[in-house]
Amino acid sequence: MDLNKVGSVEESIFTAKVNSIKAAYTGDDKKILVSHVGELDQDKVNTISSLVETQMENLGVSKSAVKKIFNIVIETLQNICLHGEKDNNGYQMTYFIIGKNQNEFTIFSGNIITNIGAEKLNIRLNSVKSLNDVELKKQYMEVLSNGELSAKGGAGLGFLTIALKSGNNMDFEFQVLNKEYSLFTLQSKVLG
Amino acid sequence: MKRLELKETNNTPNVLFDTEKNIFVIDGKSFPEDSKEFYRPIIDYFDVLKNEKLQELVLSINLFYLSSSSIISVKQVLLKLVELNDKGVKVKVVWSHDDDDDDIKKTGEDYQKITKLPFEFKVN
Numbered sequence A: 001m002d003l004n005k006v007g008s009v010e011e012s013i014f015t016a017k018v019n020s021i022k023a024a025y026t027g028d029d030k031k032i033l034v035s036h037v038g039e040l041d042q043d044k045v046n047t048i049s050s051l052v053e054t055q056m057e058n059l060g061v062s063k064s065a066v067k068k069i070f071n072i073v074i075e076t077l078q079n080i081c082l083h084g085e086k087d088n089n090g091y092q093m094t095y096f097i098i099g100k101n102q103n104e105f106t107i108f109s110g111n112i113i114t115n116i117g118a119e120k121l122n123i124r125l126n127s128v129k130s131l132n133d134v135e136l137k138k139q140y141m142e143v144l145s146n147g148e149l150s151a152k153g154g155a156g157l158g159f160l161t162i163a164l165k166s167g168n169n170m171d172f173e174f175q176v177l178n179k180e181y182s183l184f185t186l187q188s189k190v191l192g
Numbered sequence B: 001m002k003r004l005e006l007k008e009t010n011n012t013p014n015v016l017f018d019t020e021k022n023i024f025v026i027d028g029k030s031f032p033e034d035s036k037e038f039y040r041p042i043i044d045y046f047d048v049l050k051n052e053k054l055q056e057l058v059l060s061i062n063l064f065y066l067s068s069s070s071i072i073s074v075k076q077v078l079l080k081l082v083e084l085n086d087k088g089v090k091v092k093v094v095w096s097h098d099d100d101d102d103d104i105k106k107t108g109e110d111y112q113k114i115t116k117l118p119f120e121f122k123v124n
Helices: A009-023 A042-058 A063-083 A115-129 A133-146 A158-165 B035-049 B068-086 B102-115
Strands: A030-037 A094-101 A104-114 A170-176 A181-191 B003-006 B014-018 B023-030 B056-066 B090-097 B119-123
Touching: A009 A030, A009 A094, A009 A104, A009 A181, A030 A042, A042 A063, A063 A094, A063 A104, A063 A158, A063 A181, A063 B056, A063 B102, A104 A115, A115 A158, A115 A170, A115 A181, A133 A158, A133 B068, A133 B102, A158 A170, A158 A181, A158 B068, B003 B035, B014 B035, B023 B035, B023 B068, B035 B068, B056 B068, B056 B102, B068 B090, B068 B102, B090 B102, B102 B119
Parallel strands: B023 B056, B056 B090, B090 B119
Antiparallel strands: A030 A094, A094 A104, A104 A181, A170 A181, B003 B014, B014 B023
16 A cells, blocks of 8 residues: 555545645634644654644743643644554655634644554544543543553553543544545644 | 663653662653653662662652653652552652643642652642
8 A cells, every 4th residue: 555646545535634624724813833744753743742832832822721732732643653554665644733713723633544443443532522521530540540551652541631631622533545544533622 | 879860852851860869850841752661760760779778768750741651651650659668768759830730730649649659749
């Protein structure tokens, strides 16, 4: 599978997704603050996260909102680094975009996942999304009390953290690309 | 004398442990790519301290950002302190946070609940 082959079905679906997000942020009071399309590694995580911090501070966003956004950014990006699938050439098809609409910040991300992985993640995310604030905090404490890091380094707290920081304003979608892979997209909102 | 020093980076905190000077400090931000790898020498350090004759240990933690995997790793560090505490070392954790940072304060309170170690909360 060559994900970055221009004109392939996979690449067209991916590009259409990125373009539709960007298109939604044209007009008054709307702006794309950060946009990264392509591969991700820890160096890029560092660069993107410090760019986010600077941008938010320049906009005069409250310290607590900056922290919430920063939290979501790190969890989202590190999730992709740990779990995002690569194609046969080692290419990782991902996007990461932050859009601002008045005082609402939306963090969008997309990455490739196996169809089997998508099924599992769908169940997990639906269960997180069904929890209210008290239940989220309870599950967070359970994982924190009993949790250990997986072989891949995952904590099991990433999506719970995103849900908690966004006030469970989190949406996701899985779009099948071919018989092996799907595009996993996630968006979460924070008010600045 | 047991000493461990790790210099701060873009995504890892400054760590300074020194039994001779009786200093145990972790401060900065923590979102390493691999938390397990970053915190391993820290966990090992406290593991080795179990064999030292130590009366008192005050660990000062001043982290203004922790990723979720760091949160699990710091818990594992604190569980090592619980072992020292159980061996008779007088352990205390000084947990510092910014005045307006309730999330970091809450993380400290979560750890206090889980480890039942004596915590002192300090506002920066």
